[in-house]
Amino acid sequence: MDDRVVITGIGMVTAVGRDRESTWNAVKAGRNGVSKLCGMPGIPDGLLLGATVEGVGLDRYGDRNFPIALAAAREALDDSRLDLKRVDRSRIAHSYGTCGGPTPWMAEEYARRDGTTQIKPWWENLLYSAVPTRVANRLGIYGPRMVNSTACATGSIATISGMRAILDGQCDIAFVGSAQTLHPILSAGFYNMRVLANADDPASACRPFDVNRTGFVMGEGAATLVLERLSSARARGASIYAEILGGALMSDSTHVTDLSADSRPLTHLLARTLRKSNLVPSDVAYINAHGTGTKQNDAMETRGIRAAFGSAANHLCVSTIKANLGHLVNAAGAVELAITAMALRDGFAPPTVNLTHPDPDCDLDCVPLVGRRRALEHAVKISIAFGGHLAAVALRRWSGAGERCEPAPAAVAAVAARRMAA
Known part of the structure; x- marks a missing residue:
């Protein structure tokens, strides 16, 4: 195997x-997508900041996660050049994460509920798997489906x-990834936790690793990555961004929102990730x-x-x-892992x-401020989540990268095709 x-x-x-590519180009240039939030029910306009995806309509349940x-x-499917008509779609898995079903739709329906005992479509939309299931169904893939909702580590764990x-x-x-859109309940929760940054200038509010940092800004987004067995990718002459060398999961049981002051859980996570990926610290750039x-944090x-x-x-460059882009919470791990793969590519x-x-403590x-060209052979993506979830993924x-593989010899390609059709 x-x-x-x-x-x-x-x-x-x-x-x-x-x-x-437009996201990656904006990230390289340091362009900022943060603005003052308006039109959120129950929250005064301009009180909170966020990086929102503009121009996305609602689906029939009033949800923006699915679109x-x-x-x-x-x-991701188009980028992979995978022809779903030529492969066994029962051999394509979908591992995805969100913060739950279409929360706005549920909130509205509960507010006007008239006592009906009808279950459908309530049941399917109460599930955390609602959005991932609808995406997989729309793509027509029916291999293993895995759904997780582990806050800021969701995309990495997926x-x-x-x-x-x-x-x-x-x-x-x-197909792996995660999605996140903003909602007043989530926003109000973070506001009451006093973890959100605020400033007269939204673009300068969030200042990671800066001595004057005051918190994060919320964000929206989604990412999907197509993972593939190397023999399958070679057999069809696919383009490859990076190899996933390994990943590790751990937890920090200090507190649901606080982290261990000595950083031991994170230290163990990173050491385990390197070990499982057959890397030594000096390999990572x-x-x-x-x-x-x-x-x-x-x-x-x-x-x-x-x-x-x-x-x-x-x-290291860190x-x-x-x-x-804002803190995308459930979507953070997937979007940031995609960015990491593109950083290696370029x-x-x-x-x-x-x-x-x-x-000085960071x-x-x-x-700072300006990106840097550098030979990057190996990289690590870190995810640290509320609830104590820790995840890291190592890439090579x-x-x-970015060029199509030479198709495998006919005999090897035939074996790979039979495996996918088995």
Whole structure:
């Protein structure tokens, strides 16, 4: 069994771009998508900040998660050049995460409920699997389906689950990712937790790793990555962004919202990720940090990276895109992993915007203000979530990334095709 998994397609929808390349170009340039939020029921206009996806309509349930999730999935499918008519779709998995079903629709329906005992369509839309199921059905893929909702680690965990499904022989291809849109309930919760940044100038409000940081700004977006067994990708001459070398999961049981002051859980997570990926600290050139812009997270993440990487931490580029794309919560891991893969493809470490006065407690090279060209061979994506969920994924740049593979010899291609049709 081929034990290598590669990324052959990426789709993204964010506040700074409605597709993969426009988002990546905006990230490289440090463009900002944050503005004052208006029109949120129960919340005064301009009180909160966020990076919203404009121009996305509601589906029939009043939900915006499904439209952006489907758009990202379709772009990833197109990017992968996978012809669903020529493969066994029962060998294509879907591993996806959201924050639940269409919350706005449910809130409205509960408000006007008339006592009816009708279940459908209530039942299917109360499920956390509502959006992922509808996306998979629309694509017409019916292999294993996996759904998780683990806050800010959702996208990374979905990716690890998809990778494991391929390595375990459950499928040959996996569509993985996550989506998130803003809602007054979520927004009010973060506001009451006092973790949100605010400023007269929305674009400069979130300042990860900066001594003057005050919190994060919320964001919207979605990303889908197509993971594929290497033999399958080679057999059809697919383009490859990067190889997924490994991933690890752990938890921090300190508190539902607080993290261990000594960073030991994160240190263990990173050490385990390197070990499972057959890497040593000096192999890694870039880390896409969780980097929320809160006082506690950024300092703790710095300590964890330093403890896990030792002296090699001095040579890392470490950056975060949350200052300009917002904190996408459930979608953060998928969007940021997609950005990490594109950073490897182009040999470019994206900047941490608004980092004008680095905090001495965050003493890594956090790529302030301006991105940097650099040979990037290996990278790690870190996700740190409310509830104590920790996840990390290690990637390797694919030689000739962005170029199509030479199709495998006919005999090998035939074996791969039979496996996918089995």
